[in-house]
Amino acid sequence: MPIIAPSILAADFAHLAQDIQLVNNSKAEWFHLDVMDGVFVPNISYGMPIIERINQLTDKTLDVHLMIVQPERYISTFKAIGADILTLHFEASTHLHRSIQAIKTEGMQAGVALNPHTPVSVLEDVIADLDLVLIMSVNPGFGGQKFIENTYRKIEKLAEMKAVHNPNLIIEIDGGVNIDNAPKLVATGADALVAGSAVFNADNPELYIEQLFYS
Numbered sequence: 513m514p515i516i517a518p519s520i521l522a523a524d525f526a527h528l529a530q531d532i533q534l535v536n537n538s539k540a541e542w543f544h545l546d547v548m549d550g551v552f553v554p555n556i557s558y559g560m561p562i563i564e565r566i567n568q569l570t571d572k573t574l575d576v577h578l579m580i581v582q583p584e585r586y587i588s589t590f591k592a593i594g595a596d597i598l599t600l601h602f603e604a605s606t607h608l609h610r611s612i613q614a615i616k617t618e619g620m621q622a623g624v625a626l627n628p629h630t631p632v633s634v635l636e637d638v639i640a641d642l643d644l645v646l647i648m649s650v651n652p653g654f655g656g657q658k659f660i661e662n663t664y665r666k667i668e669k670l671a672e673m674k675a676v677h678n679p680n681l682i683i684e685i686d687g688g689v690n691i692d693n694a695p696k697l698v699a700t701g702a703d704a705l706v707a708g709s710a711v712f713n714a715d716n717p718e719l720y721i722e723q724l725f726y727s
C-alpha cells in the first residue's frame with residue numbers, strides 16, 4: 513500500500529482544524545506541508561506557526577516540502593516545530609550533501625525534491641544518504657495543476673537507482689495525483705503519493721484517501 517500524504521495547501525484555511533481532523537481519521541499516514549517563499553517559486557503559502565499548530569493536533573508524520581531559497585538556514589527551525597521529514601529542492605541547494613547531513617543530525621528524515629526538468633541522475637552521489645526523493649509531477653508553486661506524464665519515466669529510472677544504492681529509499685510523487693493516475697504510479701515504483709486538490713475537492717475526502725490507499 514502506498515503512503516498517502518494529503519497536501520494541506522488545498523485545505524480550507526478557515527476550517528483548518530476540521531480538515532486536520534479529517535486527515536487524522538483517514539488512512540493517510542502523513543501530512544504534506546508545502547512551504548513556499550515567493551522567490552524559489554512564484555507563490556507564498558504558509559509557514560512555521562501553521563505547521564507548529566498542526567503538529568499539536570496530530571500524531572501523524574509531518575512531511576515538510578520546502579520550496580524556498582537557502583533552505584539550509586531553516587533546518588533546525590523546522591525540527592523545533594515538529595517536522596519529521598524535511599525535503600529541500602536540489603535546485604535550491606548549493607551544498608546539498610552538507611544540508612542532507614544537517615537534516616539527519618537534527619534527527620529528521622532527509623528528502624530531496626526534483627523539479628520536472630531535473631533528471632534523477634543528479635542524485636547518484638547522494639542517493640545512499642537519503643531517506644526520500646520527491647519527484648515533482650507539476651512545476652512547483654501551485655496546487656491543482658495537470659500531472660506531467662514524463663514522471664513515469666523518472667520513477668522507472670529512480671527505482672533502478674534505488675535497487676542498486678538504497679533499497680529503503682521512499683519515492684514520493686507530488687502534483688496532480690488522483691485516483692486515475694495513482695495505480696500506475698504505484699505500479700511504476702511510487703511509495704508515497706501527495707494529493708491536495710483531488711482529496712480536498714472530493715465530495716468525501718476520507719473515502720477518496722481510502723481509494724488512493726488501495727491503488
Ligand SMILES: O=C(CO)[C@H](O)[C@H](O)COP(=O)(O)O
Nearest residue numbers: 652653655656687688708709
Ligand atoms: O508541492 C506542491 C506544489 O508545489 C503540492 O504539494 C502539490 O501541488 C499538491 O497539490 P495538487 O495535488 O493539487 O497538485
Ligand SMILES: [Co+2]
Nearest residue numbers: 546577686706
Ligand atoms: Co509539495
